[in-house]
Amino acid sequence: MTNGGSNYRIVSPSLTVKAMRDSGYKSTAYALAELIDNSIDAKATLVEVFACERPVQGSSRMSHRVETIAVLDNGTGMDGEALRRALKFGDGRGDDRQRIGRFGMGLPNSSMSQCTKLEVWSWTNGPGNAMYTYLDLAEINDGLDDVPPPKPEPLPEYWRDISEGLRDTGTLVVWSNLDRVNWHGAAATLRNTAELIGRVYRRYLTTDEVVIRMAPVRDGKVIEGAYYAKPNDPLYLTESSGTPAPFGDKPMFEPFNMGNEDESGVAHFPIIVEGKRHVITVRASIARPEARRPDIEGHPWPDNASPNQDAGNHPWGKHAGRNIGISLIRQGRELELDSSWAIGYDPVERWWGVEVEFPAALDEVFGVTNNKQSATTFTSLAHFKDKWRAEAETGESTKAFKDRLADLGDPRVELIDLALYLEIKLLPAIRRQLKQRSLGRTGKKRYDDVNTKATDAVKRRTEDGHTGKTDDLAEGATVEDKRHEQLDALTQRHHLDEDTAQSLIEEALEKDWRVRWISSYQDSHAFFSIDLMAGMLQVIFNEKHPLHAHLMTVLEEVPEDASTDELRHRLARAADTFKLLLFSWARMEDEIPGDRQREKIADARQDWGRYARDFIDGEDDGE
Incomplete structure (x- = not known):
């Protein structure tokens, strides 16, 4: 306890601890991670996380609520001096950057963010020779300044009975008087913790450097459902992980x-x-x-x-x-x-x-x-x-x-x-x-419809005697010739992966499509280009051109939860972009220096209009 004359103390212990309790741990899982950091720094190979629940009578039925959370490890343990320092806010243990934790805040800060009483047992010569100390928020509020001196106190039988890996060295941290734990039951607490724990420590879990056991406890016994945390790799390159089937035992x-x-x-x-x-x-x-x-x-x-x-x-x-x-x-x-x-x-x-x-x-x-x-x-x-x-x-x-x-x-x-x-x-x-x-998957039915309609227009024009280079190239080309030519174009020129390219080719051959639409980055000012292949007219929209972002992305990459207002905004933006596109063509014609060249551009515009009518309305103009 601090002596009198403390009216001008720079920092009030009770207010400091209250501020630290509100220091911003995102969840109980993140607070628990601080304790696991300490265990790994102590060279633990097994860390056990216990969520102990008790029955609670509700208005209509009996339920269970977590009353204690504990972390027990088989690390090197601490002597009395190290244990007392570990419960001091900001002790730091020096600037050892080889440790996961180096700020000296993890144990007391994370613990008091979730509970009002923290107890620690640690031993270096058997759990029967453990040293014990604690922090209690009520005592701190009453003026407690110093961490209580550790005293000899054997590890309670309760924890010995439910542990799987007690050794001659180790540490047990117990949180009680839980007032900020996010979940209620033991199973839910651990379930909501395990995925994050598996991600934070995936390197250690993958190499078996440490094993983390998640154990729900009721009536002093580990209930059915105890398990070991699995690696959760956000890069999904791990062979064995907690990813659901079929990717639990192979990279996704x-x-x-x-x-x-x-x-x-x-x-x-x-x-x-x-x-x-x-x-x-x-x-x-x-x-x-x-x-x-x-x-x-x-x-x-x-x-x-x-x-x-x-x-x-x-x-x-x-x-x-x-x-x-x-x-x-x-x-x-x-x-x-x-x-x-x-x-x-x-x-x-x-x-x-x-x-x-x-x-x-x-x-x-x-x-x-x-x-x-x-x-x-x-x-x-x-x-x-x-x-x-x-x-x-x-x-x-x-x-x-x-x-x-x-x-x-x-x-x-x-x-x-x-x-x-x-x-x-x-x-x-x-x-x-x-x-x-994702080609061929997003909006697949819509793409099927437009491919079929465009293919019908191509076939109709061919039957009417309006042949193109793709028709000429198709003469004498085998199915394997077509497959090889298209695969080369898709993978080499447009950088699709081979599986996707093969899938697109097989679908086109099966349905006898004569057209294909893809998007690809092109080193060109043109907003689209074409590949003329045997029996295949391939249109490539240039993703590098701003028209892609202002038109195609607006129309096709629509969020699933888009509101009506957002959809209206997208349509209006696309309509404006289309008008600007036509204005750009008009200005191009306007700037053509010679009348004869301008007439050729105007003729091209007329021709494109006739083709557009044929493809969109399915009508030939009888030429």
Whole structure:
């Protein structure tokens, strides 16, 4: 207890602890992660998470509610001095950056964010020789300044009976008087914890460096349903994981080509901070075709998964929907899954994964918070390509802007190149490939209708004697010739993956389609181009042209939950874009310098109008 004369104390213990209780842990699972950090730092190979419930009589029925949460490990344990320091807010144990936790806040801060009483037993020579101490919010409010001195107290039999892995060394942390736990029953508490725990510690779980047991307890016994946390890899490259079938024992994604031949799906970014070189590692992945499509040979969906339902609505797709964003890895442990880099309304965002790993020496550069739940500087750089223009001075280049930020000591400057790489190069490339892989799936019935209608128009014109180069090339071409030519065009020129290309080709051959529409990045000012192949007229809309974003994206990439007002806005925007398109043609004709050349352009416009009438209305003009 503090002696008198404390009216002018700079910090009030009770108010400090109250502020720390409100320090912003996102959930009980994140608070528990702080305890698991300590266990791993203590070289534990088994960590047991217990949720102990008691019966509660409601107005109409008996239910159960969690009254105690505990974490028990078989790590090295602590002596009395280390134990007492561990319950001190901000002790820090020195600046040891080899540890997962280094701020000295994790144990007391996370614990008091969920409960009003924290108890700890730790032993280095058998659980019968444990040392015990505690923190009680009521005592702190009454003026307690010091952590109570640890005293010898054997580990209670209650915990010995339900543990699977007691050793001669270890630590038990118990939370009681829970007043901020998010869930009620033991099973629900652990279920809502396990997925995040599996993601945060996926590296450790995958290598079996640590095992995390999730155990619901009722009446002093572990009830049926205890299990071990499985890795939850947001890159979905792990062989064995908690991903629902059919991807629990095989990767659902594959590495995304980032130009590194030695390490597929990996790029390294060295940065110099205060004269020292550090390396940031970026990993990227993209969904395998079979994750999104049921028609990939050799990779069928489960029998109970409807092939007509979007993959995002199946269990594995919903699982991916909970793992959207860029995963930040610090010291082998996930710090945060930062969703601010994703396009929030787009369900396709679930089908990519990006991981940014950095050493603890870059904590200040990334803006790591003391509860290890976020990296504020990195998050602030999401969508930076738009933000910097708003902050830049008139006429200021990107380099000049960065130099000015460096002069001002802006903490973002070290990560700007990384942010621009992610936003301008990597993520757009991944999204383009995902769009290509979704060809033939999104709005499939609508595409079938337009392909059929256009094919009918082509056949009708051919029968009327209006042949084209695709008709001439088809003369004498075998089915294999057509298949090979189309596969080469789709994979080599337009960069579709082979499975998607093969699927498109087989569908076209089966239905005798003579046309195909795809989108692809083209190094051209034209907003579309054409491939003339044997029996196939392929139209390629140039995704690089702004018309794609202002017309095709507006009309075709409509969110499933779009409101009526948003739909009206999209239609109006598309109508305006179409008018601007025609105005651009009109101005082109207007600027033609010679009358004869202008007449040729006008004739082309007339011809296109006749063809458009034939394709849209199905009428030939009798030419």
